[in-house]
Amino acid sequence: MSATPAAVIVAIDGPSGTGKSSTSKAVAAQLGLSYLDTGAQYRAITWWMLNNGVDVSDPEAIAAAADKPVITSGTDPRDPAISADGVDASGPIRTQEVTAAVSAVSAVPQVRTRITELQRSIAAEAADGIVVEGRDIGTTVLPHADLKVFLTASPEARAARRSGEMKTADGKPVTDLAATQQALAARDKADSSRKTSPLKKADDAVEVDTTDLTLEQVIECVVTLVEKAAAAKAQPSVEKAAR
Ligand SMILES: Nc1ncnc2c1ncn2[C@@H]1O[C@H](COP(=O)(O)OP(=O)(O)OP(=O)(O)O)[C@@H](O)[C@H]1O
Numbered sequence: 683m684s685a686t687p688a689a690v691i692v693a694i695d696g697p698s699g700t701g702k703s704s705t706s707k708a709v710a711a712q713l714g715l716s717y718l719d720t721g722a723q724y725r726a727i728t729w730w731m732l733n734n735g736v737d738v739s740d741p742e743a744i745a746a747a748a749d750k751p752v753i754t755s756g757t758d759p760r761d762p763a764i765s766a767d768g769v770d771a772s773g774p775i776r777t778q779e780v781t782a783a784v785s786a787v788s789a790v791p792q793v794r795t796r797i798t799e800l801q802r803s804i805a806a807e808a809a810d811g812i813v814v815e816g817r818d819i820g821t822t823v824l825p826h827a828d829l830k831v832f833l834t835a836s837p838e839a840r841a842a843r844r845s846g847e848m849k850t851a852d853g854k855p856v857t858d859l860a861a862t863q864q865a866l867a868a869r870d871k872a873d874s875s876r877k878t879s880p881l882k883k884a885d886d887a888v889e890v891d892t893t894d895l896t897l898e899q900v901i902e903c904v905v906t907l908v909e910k911a912a913a914a915k916a917q918p919s920v921e922k923a924a925r
């Protein structure tokens with residue numbers, strides 16, 4: 683593990699299936715940083731609402747319930763825990779039911795306010811620095827992050843990656859690439875077109891097109907960017923100490 687010279691705050695955003703989670707976890711683990719999966723938080727609040735009789739097609743019902751669940755996130759990149767009201771949600775938040783409802787829940791302003799506050803407090807407590815991944819981290823949650831990365835990939839590459847990890851009920855790999863691509867496009871459209879902090883590249887983010895890169899190449903690229911940002915952040919204090 684190579685050490686970063688300063689506690690950096692890193693924002694990694696991008697559409698679904700571009701490699702945000704895999705890259706962020708690996709970069710954080712390699713550099714000894716904390717890690718926050720903000721998508722898991724939106725999934726956890728969605729799961730709680732589905733389990734507690736909230737009509738997730740009704741924005742008013744979602745808004746009224748937004749403050750109710752206690753969402754807790756772990757920040758260890760090797761074991762990124764997530765729970766709602768103390769119940770481990772790491773498995774159930776990945777179901778199709780949650781995936782289908784999460785964009786509608788996360789579009790409600792009261793949900794975003796609640797989860798954004800939680801994200802900022804977790805980032806503020808990360809004494810050794812943190813990698814935070816999501817859709818609006820560079821634009822809204824942490825606009826003063828030391829480094830902002832926006833990952834992209836072609837729709838075909840993203841669908842192929844997602845199909846590779848999805849299994850049918852009898853354990854066979856999902857082969858309907860067209861349907862997977864369509865589902866990803868629908869979620870991206872909903873996430874990019876909502877009024878409150880939509881999925882968007884921050885003006886000062888570094889865009890990395892991962893279409894033709896292996897995961898290892900993307901990780902290496904982002905590690906280099908983080909090390910540079912950390913060195914730049916440490917520079918003024920080094921200069922001050924030398925005076
Ligand atoms: N550069 C890459 N080349 C090949 N496969 C990749 C690459 N990056 C990620 N993957 C694979 O693609 C899948 C999706 O990656 P990941 O979950 O990290 O994406 P994501 O952007 O976090 O998606 P989402 O926003 O939907 O959670 C994973 O199976 C991962 O191993």
Ligand SMILES: Nc1ccn([C@@H]2O[C@H](COP(=O)(O)O)[C@@H](O)[C@H]2O)c(=O)n1
Nearest residue numbers: 720721722724784785788816817818873
């Ligand atoms: N900063 C974020 C992160 C996520 N969302 C919403 O959550 C959904 C699930 O995210 P995954 O990364 O786990 O796929 C995503 O589709 C968004 O609706 C968000 O709004 N802001």
